Amino acid sequence: MQSPAIGERECNASPLMRSVDAMQRIGSRRLGPVLVHPAAGLAWWLVPLGADVGLAGLRAITVRTAPWELHCPPASEYMNGLGWLEKPDGSGTLTDPAVLGAEFGPSGPPRLRVPAFA
Template identity: 50%
Template sequence: MALPTRLTATYEAGNAWLADSSAHPELTRGLWDADALAPIPSGDVWLVAESRLVTGMPALQRIYADQRGPVLADGDLDRAWWLVPLEAAEELADVRELKVHPAGWSLLCPAMNSYVNGRFWLNRPDGSGLLTDPAGLAAAFGPGGYRRPAEAFG
């Protein structure tokens, strides 16, 4: 069954953005065409913050959509990987539930519409370049979750 046009366009935009984040976009696309995971190193466009999936799923729901970037999950390994801005490591350093990997660490990624070796996108890249806001992510793992400041409501 074919995907709806809007969904196909979103997947294509997300795949293009993610592949272009790698040093070898054509190799990445080739691996995806073969239903394989593609290693994409962090550090040029984003860093990776890792959490347990079991705690990451509720945290994802606590982050507002406009602050929520791509999140890759692996149910077999109980892992979630959050794509965060390059400057996020310092802001997330004190969050016990998160480990920020250094630049150059490779994340094994499936294509947007794929489930490969237990990996799937909880929150897919949409091609816009939106990354998870580190303050929102840190607060989502804290007690009570993230709450916008009163000034945000006008």
């Protein structure tokens, strides 16, 4: 299955582990599909068309727009090193770019102070 950056969505690549942390904070009710390639350490978030405007300046996110294509496996399969960490469910739900930007933006997610681990 191909999921090119056309129509109603775009694709944004980010580091896998930072994406997993962000997904936990965002919560499954607000997540759109997230494709991962564990060996490459990458995750791709599907976001609404036009999200590149608000996300392009974030260093942790690589914005991909048409004609770049992301070759995706079916939702229930893991193929060629790719699998869905958050599967597409047919609802058309995409991750809100404002929420994604808050997680990957300059201020980033909330962090514990180092002494909290002592």
